[in-house]
Amino acid sequence: MGINYLYPPFEIIRNQDRCITCRVCERQCANLVHHYDAEKGRMTADESLCVNCHRCVSLCPTRALKIVKTDHTFKENANWKTEVIEDIYRQAQTGGVLLASMGTPKDYPVYWDKILINASQVTNPSIDPLREPMETRTYLGKKNSKIERDSEGRIITNTTGQLKMDIPIMFSAMSYGSISYNAHKSLAIAASELGTFYNTGEGGLHKDFYHYGKHTIVQVASGRFGVHPDYLNAGAAIEIKMGQGAKPGIGGHLPGSKIGEDISATRMIPLHADAISPAPHHDIYSIEDLRQLVYALKEATRYTKPIIVKVAAVHNISAIASGIARSGADIIAIDGFRGGTGAAPLRIRDNVGIPIELALASVDQRLRQEGIRGNVSLVVGGSIRSSSDVIKAIALGADAVYIATSALVALGCHLCRTCHSGKCNWGIATQNPELVKRLNPDVGSQHLVNLITAWNHEIKEMMGGMGINSIEALRGNRLMLRGIGLNETELKILGISHAGQ
Amino acid sequence: MHYVMIGNSIASTACIEAIRTLDRESRITVIGEENHLCYSRPLISYLLQGKTDENRMTYRNQAFYEENKVTVLQGSCAASIDKASKTVVLESGMSIAYDKLLLATGSSPFIPPIKGLGEVKNWFTFLTLDEAKRLQSHLRPDSRVLILGAGLIGLKCAEGILDKVHSVSVVDMASRVLPSVLDEQCSLLVREHLQSQGLRFYLGDSIRECTANEALLESGHVIGFDLLVIAVGVRANTKLAKEAGLQTNRGILIDEGGRTSEPDMYAAGDCTEGTEMIGGQKAVLALLPNAYLQGETAGTNMAGGEASFTKAVAMNSLSLCGLHLITVGRYEGESHLIACKNGYKRLFVKDNHLVGCILSGDAIHRAGIYTSILRNQVDLDSLDFDLICEEPLLMAFAKTVRQQHLGGPV
């Protein structure tokens, strides 16, 4: 139709004085934005195709490009904002459910940014991480509630299998299918080097990655993709995915066009068949059913591997967590509403779920109150963006954190939030071999290792500053936190005092 | 051990370099007829053009001979070789004993019997630096120059002096220029290009007789000239070898190791007749790259190493008034003329191998890829033949071959 309601959201500003017409922008844009006009001897760009992924900007050797938000405006309206209006135009045109990728960008409060960390002064000294040992190693799994000794006085070590990690940070679930082979490879190599774990997500484990099994958490999701005995025994732990923070209550859908040979083989589904993960596990309709699956998986792996249950943070998360803690699971992973996704309905991503900070605090509180906190370890995710977020999460009660968006950003993601198009210019959220090539695992894994190593140093610095020398001593240590700009209810839920108190 | 080389040009230099990688101590003596440091003969036309000077023309500098401990006897002529006593006797009477001898005597211009040549005051050949300088000293803006021979030497000479004289005319018996180097079509391109630069051609013609300043051609044309250059060809200098009892034909016969029919006597360069790879026949391939490779091979064998040069093919690379030409191999088998923008490309294929190519203009870009396919006798069905015809690309090789050539140790 000759009428267009949707004005391109971005403009490509090219400094023609700096442009050397090397055409790398043209060669590297998967959305075909840039073109060389041979007649004029100049580069041109079609901004209507631009998704603001910055591939061209990052490669331009003379920094001649920048992408800006268009200054084409609607009349100012605090209620009818531009994106609200444009969403209606889109749906009027297509009649379809709006899709979105990555975590919600909406302006909800970020509680991490309203929590402050303590430091030691005068009354007890801080610890210098360069001079004294700092223990960031931690173990995830059921902890015994009391120490038992045998007849000779020796401690009975009857702990169940624990996940040992050198840093309390793991790479969260991202399926092979939503992200590329090279992205998985980068995560696997980095997890191995760092002494931590990455998660297969619901797409199964590619046969090439079995040798990283010691550093892999294999996921059993509602579609049960790729689940077979070798798969279960290949990893260090098994995660039952009950829900995902970005899209609680619904399942997932990987379109058939993305199911190539490799993915079809890994997921154990026919070539080009749509991969639909149903909303619930159709064999889990109650907490007892969950317990049944947990033990089935334990039997299948001869009780050698911890079982994780991953849930999305929703309103009654504490009750849910309490149930899971009694189900025999060893670890509960809670995914907050800011978590990322390859593709989800926009409205669910932006409106469903609760912040991880509040979910974590209330779950930790509830489990302690019920005297079952030792039954499980807590792992949280859903927009952990920095080492300070990690410290705050642990202080609020987490044993470890899951990161996914941060990991992808380290791999080159620029959060253009267009993953669902399958044309990720960075080789991350795509299956197109020409694009996947762009993520060299040698480079990617190094970036991940660098990121986590840097965060680890920062964690040690902050812990030292608090006068704490081990993660164990930081866990649940709410006295190390103060809120700022939080109301009474928020402070109560988080279980922290306000700064100044 | 005393290594002696007769001849002080490319082959000898290569020989020296090869010997010195294996033997840094033994004596090396070079007997050079000309009174110059070894210079590159092809550069004499560039000297006339002004594109180089005597200093930059030297193939290796003075330090090379000092560092490699080589004694050069300039301006010395070898008169005879006594292979029984293993000595070389110079014209001066001096006697030089050798353990291993290299004959790199090169070639000399062939002077055809022309009636009346004796009357011509200023006639020249065009092979040595001294002759080039002598010609240069005679050039005047009003000089009319007649060159006999439209081969490589004749045309390079013409190019060299074109801007400095009144006119240049070229006569050749053959009906086209560069008859042994190009095919008809490319030959025509070259002739037209040179004509557009001002050269005049009399082809399919020859000098019946000449006077001091005029040449009467067979066709009847009369050409007035001030300077006459004779460039009809060269003959290998085999006299010394022949008299010493070595097997010669049109050149000194050598095997793939540079060995002659006599033990401890080697030969390399324009004076030799080795095996041409494609036809498998003996031929004189008087071309600089071949001279170097032959000299290097001989040198290695002289110093006790083991080397053989089995890939000798004809190869030429030159430009004439801005038109570049590269030709390799033999022009037999199936000929493929490939359309080229701003260029000319003809490839010759025989028995699943590339045996020859003629390239001109833009088609010479990355020509070495064709040369290596030819010299290594690569099976053409292991390549993307259509692609390689279109453009010389390493992409035309199979992935595993590319990996080998580009990804491994060199």
Added chain:
Amino acid sequence: MKRIYVNEMWCLGCHLCEYYCAYANSGIKDMVKALKDKQIRSRITVEQKGTISFAVNCRHCTEPLCVKSCIAGAITSKDGVIVIDQSRCVLCYSCIMACPYGALMPSTEGVMQKCELCTTNSQEQPACIQGCPNKAIVFEER
């Protein structure tokens, strides 16, 4: 000796190596000034057809055919790095005829040029290595 190796698996055909090479050898500090509105003649060449791409430059052969074919003796080996004395080059193109990799070409000034591993310009490390965005080009010994 370290040489430049290009891994076909990671080469994206982005041609940045060519531009960084041309810039490094331009002798001009400012990249825009060095390359804008100028003909680019880089010493590394990207071959690209369909989905395959890789860059080719001088292998610095241990038996360098270009050195042996140069009629002016302008090409020599300096500690394994094959370099051209451009003042001696007469543009006969014999080296182009000889090189099996097609690694030599005329520069914008006319005389021959080739990769010299950035040993003859002001770069500390070969510019193509620094410019490659996907670590397809490495500088190592094999």
